[in-house]
Amino acid sequence: MAMMQRRTNVRLPPEVNRILYIRNLPYKITAEEMYDIFGKYGAIRQIRVGNTPESRGTAFVVYEDIFDAKNACDHLSGFNSNKAFKRLDIDKKREELDKMKSKYGITTDDKK
16 A cells, blocks of 8 residues: 555656557567566566558557656667567577477487
């Protein structure tokens, strides 16, 4: 209850908004990937990814709470999604490899 009380007394600058405009996204980014990136900072009401030639590579992310939107904006400004997705791809490939190893009974000595 004290947290809610404190939030109502906080004044944010007028440029702070629940809606974030995102640009320079990879053209093949999916809404699911957007939820993975932006959902870490709070509840999301809606994500709209551009799909026309003029709006490709852009998106609007609408948060439920203005404080979550500000937090996401502060943490993700300058975020390079390509590097993050490469890391995710490596993790997925490693999981697939581990599944294949266990399926076919292959063991390797990872301690070398």
